[in-house]
Amino acid sequence: MKDKIKLYLIGFITGIFNGLFGSGGGTVLVPSMTHFLKTEQHKAHATAIAVILPLSIISSLLYVNKGYVDWNLTLKVVIANMIGGYIGSKILNKFTDGTLKLIFGIFMIAAAIRMVFFK
Amino acid sequence: MIIYLISLISGIISGMGIGGGTILIPGLIIFLNVKQQIAQSVNLLIFVPTGIIALYSHIKQGNIEKESLSILIIFGIIGSIIGSFIAIFINSNLLRKLFGIFLFLMGAYEIYCSIISKKNKKNSLCKDETKIP
Numbered sequence: 001m002k003d004k005i006k007l008y009l010i011g012f013i014t015g016i017f018n019g020l021f022g023s024g025g026g027t028v029l030v031p032s033m034t035h036f037l038k039t040e041q042h043k044a045h046a047t048a049i050a051v052i053l054p055l056s057i058i059s060s061l062l063y064v065n066k067g068y069v070d071w072n073l074t075l076k077v078v079i080a081n082m083i084g085g086y087i088g089s090k091i092l093n094k095f096t097d098g099t100l101k102l103i104f105g106i107f108m109i110a111a112a113i114r115m116v117f118f119k
Numbered sequence: 120m121i122i123y124l125i126s127l128i129s130g131i132i133s134g135m136g137i138g139g140g141t142i143l144i145p146g147l148i149i150f151l152n153v154k155q156q157i158a159q160s161v162n163l164l165i166f167v168p169t170g171i172i173a174l175y176s177h178i179k180q181g182n183i184e185k186e187s188l189s190i191l192i193i194f195g196i197i198g199s200i201i202g203s204f205i206a207i208f209i210n211s212n213l214l215r216k217l218f219g220i221f222l223f224l225m226g227a228y229e230i231y232c233s234i235i236s237k238k239n240k241k242n243s244l245c246k247d248e249t250k251i252p
Contacts, residue, residue, distance in 0.1 A: 004190070011191040015198020020206050021218050022159025023140025027225055029191075035243040039184055045246070046174075046182030051191045053170040055199040056163045062203040063160040073122065073153065074161045080123040081139065081165050084130020091135070098233035104137055105233060108226030111145035115219030119212075 006036050011051070018052060019059045025052040121150050133169070140166075141225055148215065155215040156206060 010032045018025030026048045033044035063069060125146035133139025140162040147158040177183060206214060232245035 007187055007190045008194045011194030012198040014191070015195035015200075016202040017198075017221070018163075018195070019199035019202025019204075021140075021144075021202075021221055022156075022162045022206070023138065023144055024221060024225060025195075027138045027141070027228070030246050031244045033184075033187075034246075037187065038243075039187075041246070043182050043184045046177035046180070047184040047188060047191070049170055049173050049177060050183050050188060051195050052166070053174055054192055055195045056166045056170065058196055059199045059203040060160065060163040060167065062200070062207060063156065063163060066156075066207045068154075068156040068160045068207065069164070070153070070157050070161065073147075073157070074164050076122045077126040077143070077147075077161050078165045078168060080126030081130035081133075081143070082169060084127040084132075085134040085139075085169055086130075087127075088131035088134020091131075098236035100135065101137065101229045101233035101236070104132065104142065105226045105229030108141055108145075108222050108229065111149060112219045112223035112226060114149060115145060115222065116216050 003037070010036065014051065015055050018055050019062075022059065022063075025055060122147075125150060137229065138225070141222060144218065145222060155211045155218060159206065159218075 010029065014025050014029045014032070017028050026045075029048040029051060030041075030044045033039040033047065034041055037044075039047065125143060129139035129143035129146065132142050143162050143165075144158045147153040147161065148155060153161075232242070235242045235245050
């Protein structure tokens with residue numbers, strides 16, 4: 001029963017973040033599954049994709065329906081993003097010491113400060 | 120050109136399991152002046168083809184945790200409808216600031232996990248990208 005409540009909450013919070021910010025669903029779901037549900041890492045990652053895919057489709061429909069869409073921009077991003085995704089999965093094992101996480105963590109914080117305090 | 124560069128980098132990052140949206144959304148907003156909601160919709164839409172391909176390979180490998188899947192999806196959908204409605208109806212400057220706070224927390228989380236992994240410690244809250252296929 002307790003585990004069920006955890007599942008309801010984790011699912012709900014993942015959905016809120018993914019819908020509200022258009023991202024971050026996986027960042028919330030994967031650590032929540034491994035930490036609170038004791039799911040194995042690779043299973044948590046695979047399951048997260050199966051969960052976030054329908055959530056993203058529904059959120060996309062709501063955004064598109066309201067006119068928040070730029071198809072031309074989206075198409076350009078899709079192509080380059082998929083090529084990048086392929087490269088990323090191939091070089092994954094070359095960066096395991098956390099240096100990349102550190103670099104991107106610093107980048108995210110810098111971008112965050114800019115987005116909060118500057119136009 | 121900058122669009123392709125930002126997208127390529129965010130794709131590489133998401134392929135490595137860090138979460139490409141955290142790079143793509145601020146990249147589009149800071150360098151291309153895209154409205155917050157539009158940048159978010161781009162990220163949601165691009166996940167659909169990428170997600171389908173990734174999901175197909177995970178199903179084939181049998182990595183999906185089936186017991187918890189349906190509850191996570193049902194409650195996730197409820198959350199995503201509420202979240203999307205808030206995003207659609209609030210002012211884009213306010214949404215950008217809220218996203219900034221969320222991005223700050225995610226950045227702090229990545230830095231925390233990088234320190235954990237440099238010390239060769241294990242922490243169940245941190246993603247271990249070596250195990251992600």
